[in-house]
Amino acid sequence: MCGFWRRYFFLKTLRGLRVLAYSPVTRPTIVPFDDFVLQEMMYAYKHPDTIKTDDEWIRWIFRLRRRERRHALEFVEGWSGTRIAIAGTTPWLASCLVGIIWSAARGNIQTAFTVAGFILTSSTVILAVLAIISSVESSNRAVT
Incomplete structure (x- = not known):
């Protein structure tokens, strides 16, 4: 459908x-x-x-x-509260994992969490664009 x-x-x-x-x-x-x-x-x-x-x-x-x-x-x-919660939590969790794994593997905590911050920022921008597209798509469909 x-x-x-x-x-x-x-x-x-x-x-x-x-x-x-x-x-x-x-x-x-x-x-x-x-x-x-x-x-x-x-x-x-x-x-x-x-x-x-x-x-x-x-x-x-x-x-x-x-x-x-x-x-x-x-x-x-x-x-959908569930979808919004999953979409909001996934980038945060991924950036934390990248920061922890990077710092454990390479030993440089500052670089690890700089990269994790970049991942979190870019994924937040992607989520914002997804929300805007979702809102625009639903408002265009509502017009009859």
């Missing part, structure tokens, strides 16, 4: 699903389902093998169908 780069390096993740109702003359409005129904929808989306029949979703959509109103499914994205 999404490419390799978006799946593993995008800092946002799918937070939920919403059903929107619209007609040819009105803007889309959110259909007020309770949280349990929305959680069931999200679970069924993430685990399609748990659905008992092949046409369960189709029957559900056709029960919503009316002549004057149509419905759409909206995918709600949000920042």
Whole structure:
């Protein structure tokens, strides 16, 4: 459904699903389902093998169908705390390891942690660019 780069390096993740109702003359409005129904929808989306029949979703959509109103499914994205934490911790950990290994192997602590600081700075810049690209990509997709 999404490419390799978006799946593993995008800092946002799918937070939920919403059903929107619209007609040819009105803007889309959110259909007020309770949280349990929305959680069931999200679970069924993430685990399609748990659905008992092949046409369960189709029957559900056709029960919503009316002549004057149509419905759409909206995918709600949000920042992933886990991905942000991993993306922030990895460069720090890598620079610490480089500093410790370099100083143990060569004996020069000042040079080792200068190189480690350079690694941390450059990887932080890369993370900032990744966050900007992630934000721009999601804002461009939100415009309809």
